[in-house]
Amino acid sequence: MRRKTGGMDFHLNPEFLQGTELFRDVPAAALHEIQAASSQRRVAAGQVVFRQGDSAAALYVVATGRLRATQTTADGQQVIIRYLGPGEVAGYTTLSGGGVHPGAVIAVEDALLISWTSAAIKRLMAEHSSIAMNAVAFLGARYHEMQVRIRELSTEKVERRIAHTVLRLVEQAGRRTARGIEIAIPLSRQDLAEMSGTTLHTVSRTLSAWEEQKIVSCGRRRVVVAKADVLTSIAEV
């Protein structure tokens, strides 16, 4: 399940760490220490990294693959908070209190994660202030993201919300292809609904209408944006 750094499968080189949101610009001297305290964990697509309510024992940084962070209500309704790609942090609660994870994280592709125990990452932050500063920076950025989403959910109609969601995904996981920009995450209509605050039916109807106008072309769990500018004008006007 987990193995110590130095395993045959992945060499955790300093360049990788320096490219992550948490260890960016950390003094070279600290990198070895960070690396020594790390473990690795592989998760297959669909597998759970941690559940909502689990005690926050480890912090993860995505090395390869992609994760999804969700929030679930008592009665099972779910929303997607965010997707996490290489270099991003999962399990931020581990950085602060000795609390529990407020949401779940699962892998949507096979992924390799680098992890630290709560005690280890706290010690590293206390010793190397630049790590703590990075944590402040990325938490601030995520807080801001959520503020924007709240504003959208509160003030915009569904079509615009879906447009914003798709554009955000393009930004985050867009891959240029012949037909346009493809979102490189398998995305069901349900998934889009859970990101836009609507139902899969409404998402389906909206995408169908867009497909009619050649703005997007989509398949099963796949969306390709052909006319990003038109989508932007739907989102902004």
Add this chain to the structure above:
Amino acid sequence: MRRKTGGMDFHLNPEFLQGTELFRDVPAAALHEIQAASSQRRVAAGQVVFRQGDSAAALYVVATGRLRATQTTADGQQVIIRYLGPGEVAGYTTLSGGGVHPGAVIAVEDALLISWTSAAIKRLMAEHSSIAMNAVAFLGARYHEMQVRIRELSTEKVERRIAHTVLRLVEQAGRRTARGIEIAIPLSRQDLAEMSGTTLHTVSRTLSAWEEQKIVSCGRRRVVVAKADVLTSIAEV
């Protein structure tokens, strides 16, 4: 407008700092340095602390009074992100990048703020890791708050959302009175709407219905919760 610590109006004592979310548990030795770097600023009710888009030059900690943080769209639609009371931080962006404030903050009551320049607070964080740890903790907590609100906005119907909003305000600014728990912030129907993702009309109708059932009693910009348990069951069921 601003004046250095040591002015006659407010003595910034160490006990106050130790009770704030940012300077909790900071070593006593650091308090003097924190204090020396601080300024004070008084704002009258209704006055702007900073605007959305202003460059993030200062960080504020509320000493007395209450502030409101908002997000506004290009076309002037507004949502209320949060109210800020004594001990809480306004202007978190100042902690990280050299960016701009992503939202506005105004005073809803006369308030006294303690402030630090961006450079000063960054230096303090770098030197005293416990400040940085506190920043990580409170940003994590706010990020979590926003996640919960997004889940509510995405999955719940208006009445439940309004109930949640009112209960949160009770938690944050409730004051026990003869008639029940009064929310000690002047709150218009419009304000409640901007916190719940709905319109003032719907808020008005909902409060009227609740008043009918003696769950709340309200006046102009005032809400008193008589039966918090019933409100909780509306929010949770």
Add this chain to the structure above:
DNA sequence: CTGGTTTATTGCGTTTCCGCAAAGACGCTC
């Protein structure tokens, strides 16, 4: 290629909530 599973589409009725409009209540100033 065939049967089963998952995912997507679409029609239709229904609910929820918005948004206009007009009237009413409250509180402040002079």
Add this chain to the structure above:
DNA sequence: GAGCGTCTTTGCGGAAACGCAATAAACCAG
């Protein structure tokens, strides 16, 4: 206490989006 501005209530019509249900399409395994 008269007048004015702000805030609140409420009726009514209508738009937006939900949610059921049934069908269709895509994918997978054997």
